[in-house]
Amino acid sequence: MNIETFIKRPVFTTMLVMLLVVFGLGAYPTLGIDLNPDVDFPIVTVNVTYTGASPEEMESLITKIVEDAVSSIAGIKTLSSVSREGSSVTTIEFEFGTNPKLAANEVREKVASVRKRLPEQVDEPVVQRFDPNSQAIIYFSLVSDHRARGEIRKIAVDVVKDELQRLDGVGQVDVYGASEREILLLVDPRKLESYNIGYQQILDIVNSQNINTPGGKVKEKGMELTVRTLGKYKTIEDIKNIIVANQGGRLIRLGDVVSVTDGWSEERVYSQANGTPSVMISVQKQSGSNTVDVAERVKKAMEDLERRILPADLKVYTVRDGSVYIRNSVEDVMVSLIFGGLLAVAITYLFLQNVRATIIGAIAIPTSVIATFFLIKSMNFTLNTMSLMGLSLAVGILIDDAIVIIENVYRHLEEGKTPFQAARDGTTEIALAVMATTFSILAVFVPVGNMGEIIGQFFKQFGLTIAFAVAFSLFGAFTLTPMLSAYWLRPHNQDRRTGWVQNLLDRWEDGFLALRELYGKVLRWAIKRPKKLIAFAVLSLFLNGALVPFLGVEFQPTYDSGEFNVILMAPSGTTLEKMKEYSAPIEKEILALPELRSAFMMVGATRQTYRTMIGIRLIDSSDRQRTMMQIMDELRMKFRNVKELKIAVQNTQGIGRGDSRPVQVAIRGAELELLNYYAYELADQIKQIPGATDVDISSEQSEPEIQIRLDPARMGDIGIDASAAGDVVQMAFLGKVTKNQYNVGDNDYNIRIQLHQDYRLSIHDVANLRISLKNGSFVRLGDIAEVKLSSGPTQIDREARQRQVIVYANVVGTSPGEVMTKIREIAPTLNMPLGYSYKMVGQAQMMQDSFREIGKALILGIILIYMVLAAQFESFVHPFTIMLSLPFSLIGAILALLLSAKTINIMSLIGVIMLMGIVTKNAILLVDYTNQLRDRGLPIGDALVEAGTVRLRPILMTTMAMIFGMMPIALGIGAGAELRSSMGVVLIGGLITSTFLTLVIVPLVYLLIDSLQTRWKNKNSGNERDGQTITG
DSSP, X not given: OOHHHHHHOHHHHHHHHHHHHHHHHHHXXXXXXXXXXXXXXXXXXXXXXXXXXXXXXXXXXXXXXXXXXXXXXXXXXXXXXXXXXXXXXXXXEEOTTOOHHHHHHHHHHHHHHTGGGSOTTSOOOEEEEOOGGGSEEEEEEEEESSSOHHHHHHHIIIIIIXXXXXXXXXEEEEEESSOOEEEEEEEOHHHHHHHTOXXXXXXXXHHHHSOOEEEEEEEETTEEEEEEEOOOOOSHHHHHTOEEEEETTEEEEHHHHEEEEEEEXXXXXXXXXXXXXXXXXXXXXXXXXXXXXXXXXXXHHHHHHHHHTSOTTEEEEEEEEHHHHHHXXXXXXXXXHHHXXXXXXXXXXXXXXXXXXXXXXXXXXXXXXXXXXHHHHHTTOOBOHHHHHHHHHHHHHHHHHHHHHHHHHHHHHHTTOOHHHXXXXXHHHHHHHHHHHHHHHHHXXXXXXXXXXXXXXXXXXXXXXXXXXXXXXXXXXXHHHHHHXXXXXXXXXXXXXXXXXXXXXXXXXXXXXHHHHHHHHHHHHHHTXXXXXXXXXXXXXXHHHXXXXXXXXXXXXXXXXXXXXXEEEOOTTOOHHHHHHXXXXXXXXXXXXXXXXXXXXXXXXXGOTTEEEEEEEEOOGXXXXXXXXXXXXXXXXXXXXXXXXXXXXXXXXXXXXXXXXXXXXXXXXXXXXXXXXXXXXXXXHHHTSTTEEEEEETTOSEEEEEEEEEOHHHHHHHTOOHHHHHHHHIIIIIOEEOSSOEEETTXXXXXXXXXXXXXXXXXXXXXXXXXXXXXXXXXEHHHHEEEEEEEEESEEEEETTEEXXXXXXXXXXXXXXXXXXXXXXXXXXXXXXXXXXXXXXXXXXXXXXXXXXXXXXXXXXXXXXXXXXXXXXXXXXXXXXXXXXXXXXXXXXXXXXXXXXXXXXXXXXXXXXXXXXXXXXXXXXXXXXXXXXXXXXXXXXXXHHHHHHHHHHHHHHHHHHHHXXXXXXXXXXXXXXXXXXXXXXXXXXXXXXXXXXXXXXHHHHHHHHHHHHHHHHHHHHHHHHXXXXXXX
C-alpha cells in the first residue's frame, strides 16, 4: 500500500488513524497514576525475630544459618544481612532477570529446611519479596484530650485498622505508639521464696488452668447434650484465685504471690504529631495499584470513620500524604506536555506562515500521544513521571515528521503543482529521509528501554513510551499528513491576512530569508577551506571535554517533594523516656519552621529506643520562598553540634533499598574491633572533605549490657542446668507470655509473667535473682554465675558472608561524585591488613552499575544508528558524515549543564543518549537532498550549497520545535521539576550546538570524504590500467 492510496482514500485514512485514537481514549481512564514506574526488584528478604537476643547471638544463632542455607541458590548477585537486638534481616539480591516470585519460593524452601536448627523460641521466619512500590503512602495521627493513649491504640487497632485493610488496593496498615492491653502477673520474689514457689511453677499453673476442654456428648430422654469443661478466665479475680500450691491444707492463691493487673505492655515506640502525643497509623498500598486512587479511598474512608464511628473527642490528622506530590508532579508534567506542544506548534506557524499547514502538522501531536495511551495500557505501564516525561520531551519530535513532509509538499505546491501531485511527490521525495530520522530516534530509545539492572526497569517505560509515540507519528506522517495536505493545503498567496499578525510574519520571513542568504555565503566560503574549519571544530570539542571535570556527579538529582526526615541517634542504651527528653528541643525547632505543614515524631523506631525519626511535611513549593533543599541545609547547620545526639537530615527519594544517603563505603573483614577502628579512621578523614556532612558509622555505638556467665561447677554441685537458669532469667526480666490468652468479647489479650518493676532496676537485682531448685530450696543467681557490666555491638552488618561496617555521609554544596572520588584516594592509605577490603555500596554502587548500563545503551544506540543510516544511504561511508554531528552535540550539552549548575546524573546521561538519536535528523536531511541533487547532475559544491539553503527551513523549524517543546521541562517549573530539568537542559544545549555545527561542518566532511573516495577510485583505476599495460 503506497502513499497515493492514502491520498486517494481520505475516509479510509481518517478512520485508520481514528481507530488508534479511539483505542487510546478508551485506555486513558483506566491507566494507573504513580510517582515512579513499577520496578520488579529481584530481591528477597528473610526476617527472623528472637526477642531479647543480642546482635552477636542473632548473628551466630540465626543469621549465619540462614545465609548458609540460601547461599546455594543459583543466580545470587549479593547476599547481605543485618543483625540487631532481637532481629535478623537477611537480604538476597538476585541477578537482573530472575523471577522474584520463583526466587522467593526457593528461599522459603531453603529456610524451611534449616528451621529446626534455629532456637525454639524464635518467631516463624518471614520470607517476602522486597517491593519498593508497596511503601507507606499516607500517615494519620489519632489524638484525644480525654483518653489514654492505650485506649486510642485499641480503637486504632480494633476499628480503624480493620476498616482500612478491607479497602481495595491497601496492602498493609501499621499502628505505632502507645502499647497493647496486657494482663500483667508481676512477681514478688520475696513472697515466692517464703512460699517455696518457683517461676516455672507459676507459668505451668496459669497455662494449665486457662483452658476450655470439649467433653463429648450424653443422651438424656431423647436429647443429645454436649459436655464442656470450662476453665477459661472470665474476670481478673478468676486469675487471682488460681490455686498455686497446697501446703499442708493451706491453699496458696496466685494473688498471694503475684500482683495481677489489667494494664499495658511496656511501650517501646512513642509517637506524637505536631507536638501532641498520639497514635500513628501508616497505610501501605499494594504493588501495582494506583497510588493516588488508593490514597483518595483511604482518606475518604477515614473521614467516614471520623464522622460515623469514632468517638467525638478523637481527632484524626493527615501528617504525611505521598499522593499529593504525585498528583502535583503528574499534573505538572501534563501541563509541560501541553505547553510544550503549543510552543512547538507556534514555532511551526512562524516558519510555515499558513494556518492550514500548521494545523495539519499539529494534528500529529494529539493523535500520537493519545494512541500511545493504548500501548501504555497494553504493556501494563502507568502514568508516572518517567512515561509522562517521555511524552512531554517527545512533543517536539512528534511534529517533526509531519512538518518536514508538509514543508516539502508546500515547496512543490509553490512550484505550481496541483495539491494532489504536490502531496504525492513531496512525500515520496522525502520519505526515505523521514524514515531514516525516525528509525535513528527509535535506534536509541529501544536500547534505553531494554537496559539491564534496576536502572533498566526504571527507564523502560520512558524509552518505550517515546518509541511508541515516535512510531505513531511516523505512521501519521505517511498517511494522514499527505492526505490532508492534498485536500486542504493551499499556496501561500491564497492564505494572506492583514493586520499586525501579517506584519510580524512578514518580518520573520524577511529575517529568515536574510539568514538563508547569509548561510549560503558562509557555506560557499567554508567549502573553500574545509580542513581548517574541521580542525577548529574538533579542537573546540576537545577543549569542551576539558570542562567535564568541573561538572558534579550524582546518582539522581534531589527534587523538592516537600517531605523529608530528621534522624536522631543518642548513645546506645538510652531509655525511651530519656530519648523523648533529648528529642523535644529538636522537635520544637522543627515545629517553628515557617514553611511547615505538619510533623510527626516516632521515638524507638526500628526496635531501637535510642533512635528518633521526625517526619516533616512542608507546605506546597509554590507557597514558600525556600526550597526543600535549602531548608534541609539550614537544619543540618543548626543541628551540627547538638550534645548527646547525632542528627542526620535525609530525603526519602532513593531508588531501591537501604539507607538513602548518597555516599556509603563498606569496610569488610572478620574482626569487629578492627573493622570499627578502620571505619573510625575513614570517617574522620571523610569529615575533612569539603561538603561532606552527617558522617556516620553503621556500628558506631556499643550497647551496654549485663552479662551472666554461669559457672558449670557450682551449677553441677546444686543440681541445676543452664537451660533452667536461662529460662528463669528470661521470665524475670523479659517476661514470658503464657500459651493461652485472656478473652474479653471478641478480643484476646496476652498474659505476661514478669518480675515486678521494683526488682528490675539495677545489676544488683539481676545478681540477687532467686532460682528455685528441685528440692524446693532457692539459690541466688550471683552465687552460681559471674554477673558483670559489659558492652556489645548495636548491629552487625554482613555482605558476601563476611562482616562489614558501613560509613555513611550526606553532601552539601558539592556533588556525591566528587566526595566519592576523594574517598577512593583516601581508602588505600588506611593500610588495612590482608583479608580486609573496602567497597562503595548503596546508592554509590547503584550509580556505578547504572552509569555502566547507560554506557552500554549509548554504544548500542550509536551502532544501531550507523546500521539504519548505512541501510538508508546504501553506503558504508556516508553514515560517518552524518554521525559526525553526534560528538558536536556534546559541546552544547556540557556547556548547558555548566551554565545551569546541573550535574552528570542518570537523567542527564539519558538525555545524552536521546541526543544521539535526535541530532542525526539535520544531517540526514542535508545528505539525503545533496545525494538527490548530485543524481540530477549538479556538481558537489553547488549541490551542498543548494541542499543547505533548501533544507535550512525544515532543519531550523524542526530543531526550534523540539527546543521549544522541551523548554517547559528544561525550565524546571512545578513539582519534581529538578529531577526532569537536567535532561531537558542537555537536550536543548546539544540541539543548539549540533544544529549550527551540522549546517557547516557536515557539508565540509561530506566534501572531504567524497574527495578521498574519488582519489581512492582514481588510484585503483590507475593501478588497473598499469596492470593492463604490463600484461600487454
